[in-house]
Amino acid sequence: MPEQAAVQQPTSINELQPKMCLAGTITRTELYGAFVNLGLERDGLIHISHLASQRVKKVTDQVNVGDEVKVWVLNVDPDKGRIALTMVEPPDVDWGELEAGQVRTGKVVRIERYGAFVDIGAERPGLLHVREMGQYVRNPAEFVRLGEDVEVKVLQLDRRKRQIDLTMNLDTSDMDTDEDEEDPTLSAMEIAFRQARSESKGRRTRNRKSKKGDSQREMEDIYRRTLGQD
DSSP: OOOOOOOOOOOSSOOOOOOOOOEEEEEEEEEEEEEEEEESSSSSEGGGGGSSSSSOGGGGGGGOOOOEEEEEEEEEEEETTEEEEEESOOOOSSSGGOOOTOEEEEEEEEEETEEEEEOOOSSSSSSEEETTTTTOOOOGGGGTTTEEEEEEEEEEEEEEEEEEEEESSSOOOOOOOHHHHHOOOEEEEEEEHHHHHHHHHEEEEEHHHHHHHHHHHHHHHHHHHHHHHO
């Protein structure tokens, strides 16, 4: 998760940016949220759903007029003078910013027998399964240490279930190019051999995908059991 955020002091609503950390004072509470004086042209609004990470039933159970609070900018509309705020510190990386294939540096925050959870700054840590650590890794604790920074690649995302699968295989290049197209001097036998090799690789890839599909339920169970403990 993000480190302790530094409070900024903008002088105008036009300087505000999403995720900017601000300090303010509660000036008014309503059933739907609380208004905050940020020292700008307009007060900002913290909707009741953004007062805490857990559900809040009553605004005044969380904040009251005169309270000094630390908030983060969710979004801003200078033309309409609207400032949406949250008291829940946003992650460094939003779900919309994550894509399969991205390489990121994260910190190992939990180690289990089946792999390690790595905090890459997103809402939740990603799972680095033991099979994505290396060919001969059997015990994750012998390969990574708690608190260690590691470089990982986003393998796949499930935004609906808030799951991130990671890998330490950072190679994104395709080394198996169409060599027969690049070299017009190949004989008919050599071309046939390379085509056969390519077809064989295709069958192996389909088999791996089939196995991957069979293991998807296992991965989902792991997420439910482990992240459900948070």
